[in-house]
Amino acid sequence: MVAITASMILKRLHILAQLLLYCTTSVVSYKILVAGDAGGGSHYYILERIAKALAQRDHDVTVYVSDMYTKHRQEPSLKFVTYESLVTMDEWEGLLSNITSSYLSGEDFLSQIQSQLKAIPFVFKLMRDQCHSALVDKQLLNQLREEHFDIIVGDFYFICTSLLGQALDKPYVLIDSPLPTARHYSVNNNPINPSYIPATQTGFDHQMKFVTRLMNSFQVCLEYLIGFKLFADYDHLKQIHNIKPEVSTFTTLGQAEIFFMNNDFTLDFPKPLMPNTIPVGGILTRPGKPLHPELEAFVQGSEDGTIIFSLGGYVSIVKQDMADMFAGAFARLKQRVIWKQRGKTPRVTPPNVKMMEMIPQNDLLGHPNTRLLVYHCGVNGAYEAIYHGIPVICLPVFYDQPDIAQRIASKGAGLRLDINTVTSEILVEAIQRVLDDDSFRSNMRTLSAIFKDKPNHPADEVALWTEYVVRHGGAGHLRSAAYDLNLLQYLLLDVILFLTICIITVIVIMATCCRCFVVIVKRKFCSKKVKAE
Template identity: 35%
Template sequence: MKLVAFLVCFMLAFAAVGATIQPREPGWSGSLLVVPMDGSHWTGVKAVAQEMGRRGHKVMVVIPEVSVLLGPGKYYTTRTFPVPYGKQQLDELQARNAEVMESKQLPLLEKISTRISNMRKFVDLQRATAESLLLNQELVDFLKKQNFDAVLTSPAVPTGAILAYNLSLPAVYMLRGLPCGLDSTATACPSPPSYIPRFFTNNSDRMSFRQRVLNVLVSTVEPLLCRLIYWSMEGVASRFLQRDVSVAEILRSGALWLLRYDFSLEFPKPLMPNMVLIGGINCAIKNPLTKEVEEFVEGSGEHGIVVFSLGSLVSSMPKEKAAVFFKAFSMIPQRVLWRYTGEIPDNVPENVKLMKWLPQNDLLGHPKAKAFITHGGTHGIYEGICHGVPMVMIPLFGDQADNVHRMATRGVGVVLSIHDITAETLHDALNSVINDGSYEQRMEKLSAIHNDRPMQPLDLAVYWTEFVMRHKGADHLRPAAHDLNWFQYHSLDVIGFLLFIVLIVTLVTFKCCALCWRRCCRKLQKRKKD
């Protein structure tokens, strides 16, 4: 009996210890707040929000009442807030994106003025959205009561980061990169301009002296560019938090950075422990083609199809420019699926199918996909890489020129200018990427490298988001560089101290030598006198 009692007690104690060492019960679920940015940034954030909700977590997405792409989903709830603009203003802003496709090249000063005007309108819109959310006291109080475990947001427009900072919640950031290098500053990640190309320079990681001069100059003015881009958001943040604060300070508090790239596209560069690469996150989201689209694709026979999309923000173009594409498509044997909402001419070629919305990833994953005409957005680039489809790239604005430059250096696509494009140049580019086997071979190799990974990007993003939620942050990944000032980070105080010691030693040595020299001279003079 005593032996039985001992064994029972031993098993109970072992079970109790086992229960204490389990990090979480199997059915654990958390609560995630999502504050997305409108536009293409929503694609990756939505994928994580949907998957988190599908896995049983409570996910709430806070969105403005009026938006371009934001909306409800099957596995998350939405909470809307009023904004001081309507659908018409968003449509006008989108129409400005299509202006870059005008055939005529504007004079330099007029081009700069137009870009500044467009940027100002975009910044004003984002500031109005941020104020509508952050200064909505009723909504903020409601969110405080929900006891969220973390916030998922895009730091390109730091509304969600500011809200997380105020709610004292760990923030998970998802981004491609920030235009003025603010991501490197906020993460204390080394970013030497000697081999890390800056945005908008079209440099590679192997630069000539002239390119390195440009790269250094751009890196020098990046802090000023950040102030110009984010000064209005800093004003909103300071009013909301009731103290002076910078966007960089807020972003430094982020727990984890989910970066929408990997080194199949990006040039190799340093990363910090709290940076996770999730390039190609949207490739895992697959749906069957509709019967109509499937029949059109299968009807292409041995020639296959060409997929054409200029992204979520540009779905139309001037009539004269569209005519160039229609003419080029009439010259190829492949069938073309084109996301197009502009004016439709009477003589649309029979091999062209126009669609208001394109199942881009599903089409690129089809065996008959032969080429992809893209503007060079990150999501489209990675969908092309995932499925190994060569590209004809036509960058329009933003980081697209840098993205297509990276692809061109790998020999997997052809770059064309939207201003100089003709039916003949487009036909020749399509003919090259489809019929020149070297493009397909290099793209297949790049695709194999990209897809050879232990965990899919979406699963990786979900894992790390759950990690932050379970552990209320990721402080163990935060480098001590955040606690150092500029002098300490670059060891300028240490270098100054060592130089001072060297100077003292040099002076003492010089004085000693001078003293010895004078004494020797005195002895010599004394001997001469004797």
């Protein structure tokens, strides 16, 4: 028999205490409202995953969603309250399709910039109309008030969540973007220094030369200007619906108790964050599930492994030549390829390629025969690849995808290619390089080990902090005093002005004294010289 020592007893008691603590923290049930309608894709799935995590902890969770997303209302553990949307799915997807098409049409850089600038007013209009839809039904809002929710969990990108929090007079926490823009940083007072923090949509590395830092600074300023226009639109909505119109949208967003950022420093570059900003990247990560028998047979049937190719849920291949280029590249490979088809299809599909409209990407990444992910470099796919240790080849299209691609390339976990200039030869060469060079898979496995080395899953981390806010009636102790400063005070412009005046005054006094000294000396020596003569 093994003797039971005192240390073993203490260790078991410690484990028992932790289990009891976990159980006691989950006994209290809260009523939680989850809201956000920034899109039917990744934004919604992240909120749904958080809602499930909260429901698993015995909380009463209600999801406030528009009737545009009826296909999502199928989770039995959640309750749904829907409102009539003024925006149709065709309008939303049509706008995204137009934006992505401009990137894939082969336009030059200036033409793409012009196309995106033209699209901004339409994006703002759809978001504004969607917010108006969520607030216009007063009877539905009264129904939500009668539920007496303890807290609201919402999407920062769908700014209306904060307005809903004010309308219901409830505290709220926000899920921010994976790579927040400068306007997001300014809302929660996280410092942004363009010298080493790349702005969103630049695709820059964190080590920048002069020209890159100059362009990065320009992008930060542009993001601030766009933010002013965007917030002004919501200020108008606050007046229409009489939701504390005296409080600006900028201030309303800043009143969130916690900002959850959908990123993780396993992938992101280091940067300073305020105490109430919590990184929770990888919310959708999970172990792979068994594949459908037909798909399992296709994946297992390749002795050289399988490659996944996807451009996401919104990006469509708009040119036939591009579809044929990808097919030509995959035909030259020994591996089998699972292609998520959207848009144009190749004239000839190679025998080693399986075309599918929808793919279980996470489950495929978790399959032991998967070797590589070739995709558009969306943030959720990046963390799924990191979770399963699968190297990637990035073909970024728009928004933050070039930024994610650069971070993956900087970590040595994959390669970044230009989707508008890539050829079959370039793509095949890149695939062979990643497959043959063990450093890519080794680096990705290292990132995977780092990512998984944490006490809680990101979705559970959001749930724990949400409970924390409710238990303590907010998180004001994590709130920086910077929230109470105006721009003049925050940038120390008043201090700089005062010091400048002091320095100028000292210089003037010293100059005056020197001038008087010179005059006195001249008079003294000149008078002696005159007397001597």
